[in-house]
Amino acid sequence: RIAYVNGQYVRHADAAVHVEDRGYQFADGVYEVCEIWQGRIVDMTRHLDRLDRSLGELRIGWPMTRAAVEFVVRQVVRRNKVRNGLVYIQVTRGVSRRDHFFPPEDVAPSIVVTARSTSPEAASAQAAQGIAVVSYPENRWPRVDIKTVALLPNVLAKQNAKEHGGKEAWYVDTTGFVTEGGSTNAWIVTKEGTLVTRPAESGILRGITRAVVLELIEKEGLTFEERPFSLQEAFEAKEAFVTAATSIVMPVVRVDDRMIGNGHPGSVATRLRDLFHTATD
Ligand code: PDD
Structure with missing residues (x-):
């Protein structure tokens, strides 16, 4: 190399x-x-x-x-x-x-x-299975909009997730709302089928994958809301997923000890993953 x-x-x-x-x-x-x-x-x-x-x-x-x-x-x-x-x-x-x-x-x-x-095959296998995420108190500095290499809080949150059987951490702020993942943006699909993700200007990194997925959602005519969602709302969601350059659209099938939907990757997340590269440069 x-x-x-x-x-x-x-x-x-x-x-x-x-x-x-x-x-x-x-x-x-x-x-x-x-x-x-x-x-x-x-x-x-x-x-x-x-x-x-x-x-x-x-x-x-x-x-x-x-x-x-x-x-x-x-x-x-x-x-x-x-x-x-x-x-x-x-x-x-x-x-x-x-x-x-x-x-x-x-x-x-x-x-x-x-x-x-x-390995695209390994990534597809992971996406077919979905991942578990583990919530973690938001403890990062307020400038998470800057993609700095100062990732110690992210390292600790993700390691905690791993030690509790998860692949990603979801930061939760003091009001009970999910901000984002340790190295991903966080999404849910409500029971009504609405996609929800936190606004980019509110304590998260403005993910490129997130932006592409938003464009895809508009193109597909799906309903979405850019607003904060709580951990409780995530527990009750029909689907959840995370987005990042490293994982594209990765279905979330468990948040802490709660199964999301039927415990299998959701159809919306799977479809967005399948379509993702049609929307990129
Ligand atoms: N992480 N939020 C955080 C905290 C991130 O570190 C990342 C990316 C994202 C998603 O951004 P994008 O869609 O542009 O990759 C959101 C990179 C991939 C990493 O640290 O490995």
């Missing part, structure tokens, strides 16, 4: 950043994960738009032009011969002697790009 690190393509096994990289010391960086589907990088424009926004919010510069980043991403995918998989892009504020203040202007941001193959 090949990775790209600050200007060079290197063997993945040897790919490394400096010990004084601010990503390593302060989690002072941002990232994107794009799906690679049949050799295509899915919705790269939207992912790079979001990267641009994340960088801007943290006042980190582009490590090179956006066109150059795009070129490198395609190169890494090609050099690793990935047809189906994921590409990871990380940009940090760069390497500088440890100091909380921003480094001097001449310190260049660091960039790392990696890619790996995933």
Whole structure:
């Protein structure tokens, strides 16, 4: 495998950043994960738009032009011969002697790009079975709209889910409403058949997969509401699912100790999953 690190393509096994990289010391960086589907990088424009926004919010510069980043991403995918998989892009504020203040202007941001193959068959098998999610108190900072590499709360919530038989954590705020997953956006389908997901400007990451699914829902003429839903409402939902570049549309069949619907993936989630790639760039 090949990775790209600050200007060079290197063997993945040897790919490394400096010990004084601010990503390593302060989690002072941002990232994107794009799906690679049949050799295509899915919705790269939207992912790079979001990267641009994340960088801007943290006042980190582009490590090179956006066109150059795009070129490198395609190169890494090609050099690793990935047809189906994921590409990871990380940009940090760069390497500088440890100091909380921003480094001097001449310190260049660091960039790392990696890619790996995933198994579409394994993903389909998982989707046919559905996943369990485990609720967890929302304990993240208020700027979850920025896709930063500061993911310790997400790590802890997801590990807790795993230790309770789940594949994803659902954050629940102090008023009992689900915000999002540890690395996914959260959805339910009510008994009346209405799709519900939390508004993007209310304490969640504006997921690219979420946006594509919303467009798909409109195209299909399905009824939906962008509003917060409670954990209780999720327990009583007909269906639930999560969305992310890493899992597309993944049916949820259990939330904590409650079975969702009949305990099998719902027809709406399954249909949205099947149609997903017809709606992407
Ligand atoms: N996670 N919410 C959170 C907290 C996320 O970390 C992610 C993505 C999403 C979904 O966003 P998108 O549809 O653009 O992938 C929502 C990535 C995939 C990860 O950390 O692996």
